[in-house]
Amino acid sequence: MGQTFAEKILAKKAGLKxxxxxxxxxxxxxxxxxxxxxxxxxxxxxxxxxxxxxxPDMHAIILDHATPAPSTKHAENHRVxxxxxxxxxIPYFFxxxxxxxxxxxxxxxxxxxxxxxxxxxxxxxxxGVMGAFGAGIGRSEMASIWALGxxxxxxxxxxxxAVHGELPPWVMAKDLALxxxxxxxxxxxxxxxxxxxxELIEALNLSQRAVLSNMTAEMGAxxxxxxxxxxxxxxxxxxxxxxxxxxxxxxxxxxxIVKEYDASTIEPMIACPHTVDNVRPLSDIAGTHxxxxxxxxxxxxxxxxxxxxxxxxxxxxxxxSTRMIVIPASSQVYKQALRKGYIETFLSAGAVxxxxxxxxxxxxxxxxxxxxxxxxxxxNRNFRGRMGTKESEIYLANPLVxxxxxxxxxxxxxxxxx
Amino acid sequence: MDGKSIIxxxxxxxxxxxxxxxxxxxxxxxxxxxxxxxPKYALEDLDPHFADGVQPNDIIVAGTNWGCGSSREQAVTxxxxxGLGAIVAKSFARIYYRNCLNAALPALICPDAVDxxxxxxxxxxxxxxxxxxxxxxxxxxxxxxxxxxxxxxxxGLIPYTRKLLDKRRGVE
Numbered sequence: 001m002g003q004t005f006a007e008k009i010l011a012k013k014a015g016l017k018x019x020x021x022x023x024x025x026x027x028x029x030x031x032x033x034x035x036x037x038x039x040x041x042x043x044x045x046x047x048x049x050x051x052x053x054x055x056p057d058m059h060a061i062i063l064d065h066a067t068p069a070p071s072t073k074h075a076e077n078h079r080v081x082x083x084x085x086x087x088x089x090i091p092y093f094f095x096x097x098x099x100x101x102x103x104x105x106x107x108x109x110x111x112x113x114x115x116x117x118x119x120x121x122x123x124x125x126x127x128g129v130m131g132a133f134g135a136g137i138g139r140s141e142m143a144s145i146w147a148l149g150x151x152x153x154x155x156x157x158x159x160x161x162a163v164h165g166e167l168p169p170w171v172m173a174k175d176l177a178l179x180x181x182x183x184x185x186x187x188x189x190x191x192x193x194x195x196x197x198x199e200l201i202e203a204l205n206l207s208q209r210a211v212l213s214n215m216t217a218e219m220g221a222x223x224x225x226x227x228x229x230x231x232x233x234x235x236x237x238x239x240x241x242x243x244x245x246x247x248x249x250x251x252x253x254x255x256x257i258v259k260e261y262d263a264s265t266i267e268p269m270i271a272c273p274h275t276v277d278n279v280r281p282l283s284d285i286a287g288t289h290x291x292x293x294x295x296x297x298x299x300x301x302x303x304x305x306x307x308x309x310x311x312x313x314x315x316x317x318x319x320x321s322t323r324m325i326v327i328p329a330s331s332q333v334y335k336q337a338l339r340k341g342y343i344e345t346f347l348s349a350g351a352v353x354x355x356x357x358x359x360x361x362x363x364x365x366x367x368x369x370x371x372x373x374x375x376x377x378x379x380n381r382n383f384r385g386r387m388g389t390k391e392s393e394i395y396l397a398n399p400l401v402x403x404x405x406x407x408x409x410x411x412x413x414x415x416x417x418x
Numbered sequence: 419m420d421g422k423s424i425i426x427x428x429x430x431x432x433x434x435x436x437x438x439x440x441x442x443x444x445x446x447x448x449x450x451x452x453x454x455x456x457p458k459y460a461l462e463d464l465d466p467h468f469a470d471g472v473q474p475n476d477i478i479v480a481g482t483n484w485g486c487g488s489s490r491e492q493a494v495t496x497x498x499x500x501g502l503g504a505i506v507a508k509s510f511a512r513i514y515y516r517n518c519l520n521a522a523l524p525a526l527i528c529p530d531a532v533d534x535x536x537x538x539x540x541x542x543x544x545x546x547x548x549x550x551x552x553x554x555x556x557x558x559x560x561x562x563x564x565x566x567x568x569x570x571x572x573x574g575l576i577p578y579t580r581k582l583l584d585k586r587r588g589v590e
Contacts, residue, residue: 024565048579122489122513138491138517144579148586152565187435187483191512220483222512383437383487385444 002250004158005225006193009133009247013116021157021256028150030242031110031127032058033119034142035101036065039080041120044143053088054149060092061085062104067096067357070365092241099330099356102126102214102298106206107332109239113228113246118142118151123298123380125194125221128213129206130236131228131246133193136217156222157256158249159189162198165264170414172308173208174300174378174398176200177215178269180261182279190220192256195249200263201226206235207304214299215380218276225249268413271396274384282401286411291373293324293406295399297361300378301329303336305399310342312403312414313349319409324351325367327359351406363388376405423546425503425524427475430468431537434481438493438514440464447490456492457500474501477543479535481507485514491521498523504543506550506559508532519566520575526550531557545570 003011003018011018014025034041038061045053053059061081069075078096085093094104102123105111113131117124120142127134137151145151161180167173181188194216201209209226216224228246236244268282295301295309306328318324326346328334334356337343346353352367360367361379368388369375375387375394382394395411404414440463442456450456461468478484478497484507485493494517497505504524518525524545534554535541541552548561562570572578 022560024563026565044576048576049583050579120489136489136513138489138513138520140491140520140575141516144575147579147583152569154563186486187509187511190483190509191515220486220511383439385439 001254002252004193004253004255005195005247005249006133006156006158006223007253008249009114009116010153010155012247019155021155023155024152025155026150026152027116029058029118029145030112030115031060031105031117032142032145033060033062033101033105033117033121033124035062035121036077037120037139038084039077041139041142041146042080042084044140045146048143048147050143050147053090053146056088056090059090060105060110061090062094062098062101063096064100064357065362066364068355069096096357097331097355099333100298100301100358103302103329103333106130106210107239107330109236109241112236112240112242112244113232114244118145123214123217125216125224126210126214126298128216128224129210129226130232131225133223133225135223154191156191156193158253159192159194159257159259160255161194161196161259161261163196163200163261163263164198165200165262166203167200167263167266170268170400171266172398172400173204173211175266175269176261176263177212178271178279178396179266181215181218181277182269184219186218186220186275186277188219189216189257191222193223193225194219194221195225197227202229205304206231207302210302211299218380268398268401270401270411271382273382273393273395276380276382276396282397282411282413286413288395288411289374290322290376290405290410292367292369292375293318293322293402294360294367294375294377294379295402296325296327296329296359297379298329299380300399301327301333303333305378306333306337306342307340308399309403310345312400312417313345313351313407316349316407316417318350318406322406322409323367324349324406325359326351326353327366328356330356360387362386376402376411378402424542424544425475425477426542427477427503427540428473429477429479429535429537429539429541430465430472431535432464432478432480435483435486436464436480437487438485438490439487441485441493442490442496444488447492453495453499456496460496460500469500472500472502475503476501477503477541478505479507479532480505481532482509484510486511489513489517491517494518494521494523504545506531506543519562520569522570522574524562526559528557528559531559
């Protein structure tokens with residue numbers, strides 16, 4: 001019997017010939033990722049008796065959750081982190097404005113094929129877009145990695161999703177992700193490693209592939225994997241911080257769940273309040289009033305997403321009753337969007353463009369909704385209270401639909417604007 | 419459990435997809451930071467009787483995906499501090515499950531037992547042997563892995579890491 005990606009990479013990292021699902025292994029990650037929560041992790045690290053971090057080169061610390069600081073308390077938190085980074089000599093530190101940690105990790109060539117990324121953030125499976133094994137962990141676990149260099153992991157069962165066919169016009173990887181989450185459910189892949197295969201996945205660009213690895217967290221998965229190909233290697237050409245060795249699953253590996261999807265049958269999908277698996281076709285809920293539209297986040301804040309939104313907004317104005325917020329996922333995305341003219345399109349349409357980071361996604365700042373308001377967002381979570389108040393609603397959609405809805409002031413299919 | 423294998427206690431039974439927001443509300447995550455203070459807010463938005471009624475070694479029995487949503491560790495700490503002996507569920511959200519084991523709070527996956535156990539009944543769990551004894555009979559679960567038992571025995575990941583760190587320094 002062959003081995004899945006998760007089995008192969010965890011066996012390799014644990015120094016074992018092979019491992020089986022359910023087995024516990026001790027591994028040292030290639031990257032330990034933390035963000036604004038680095039300061040509370042430091043508190044736990046000290047409780048553990050920690051002084052110097054294990055291998056400073058292993059750590060990537062990227063400030064993104066509340067950046068630039070919206071309050072003195074947040075600013076103090078950032079200062080503690082900067083002092084810590086300096087004291088410990090951690091080279092891979094990215095201060096406010098560089099971008100969202102998952103995106104920056106990819107852009108900086110730190111998420112590499114065949115490597116393990118452990119992050120104290122639930123969207124760490126994002127790194128699977130590069131063929132890395134990315135998994136989220138708790139803060140105490142991160143502190144323990146700082147102290148000891150290793151952590152226990154349970155070898156996960158695996159899910160194999162194969163997607164064939166082509167995406168129809170106006171349909172993006174986001175719709176595929178929502179369609180699959182709606183099908184499998186928010187607990188459909190608990191503790192599992194989800195592999196995405198098939199000709200559609202091969203055809204997608206890296207930006208769209210990242211939507212899939214990112215959203216895999218919303219099925220309860222531990223990790224996500226897309227087989228790295230020439231597109232990945234070319235992207236990493238002048239970025240990779242280290243030599244890397246891709247890992248591929250065996251064709252006869254054993255999967256707990258095997259699913260096949262035909263992309264050509266998928267239409268624009270919406271995750272309705274208040275769970276990500278409450279997915280309905282756009283046609284079911286078109287016309288729902290919105291107060292705010294948000295383009296950004298680690299899910300859909302990349303150049304191709306901004307291009308899609310700018311395409312819809314070109315020569316149009318957002319509705320009088322509606323606010324639109326655009327936040328590029330990173331400073332690199334921001335610069336490219338400026339050169340391509342997208343930023344000008346957004347400003348001309350009446351949108352607000354803000355500095356790279358997580359923005360209002362988890363309710364910190366930069367455009368949180370008022371009580372009773374409705375937001376349509378390109379993000380990955382719509383839990384009750386996610387954007388600050390429990391008394392508001394969040395609909396998740398692809399960037400084309402978010403932009404079209406901003407123009408109409410209601411949830412709208414972009415083709416209906418033409 | 420801090421090393422003891424047998425847990426005997428009264429059951430608090432809940433349903434599927436209980437998220438961390440109702441186990442430990444987000445509004446307290448920055449205002450309540452002392453673990454001693456946390457039990458009084460435990461399950462505040464799920465069961466208003468729990469915080470006052472929970473006794474040492476009581477056991478939560480729940481459906482699927484217990485602890486989904488945010489990865490906040492306070493959702494485990496508030497229950498551990500309340501004296502809860504264990505959680506038996508059909509399944510756990512992954513990071514919640516890890517947070518439990520790292521806090522030395524047994525998180526046991528036993529779907530058949532969940533269906534058989536009633537709210538308020540007294541059950542007994544042998545963590546090392548992998549059995550749950552209840553009115554309907556005995557059910558077995560996959561025992562907690564030996565590698566994780568070491569963390570239990572140390573009283574959780576923080577004391578466990580401290581111990582290993584001290585040991586390394588002693589060797590150096």
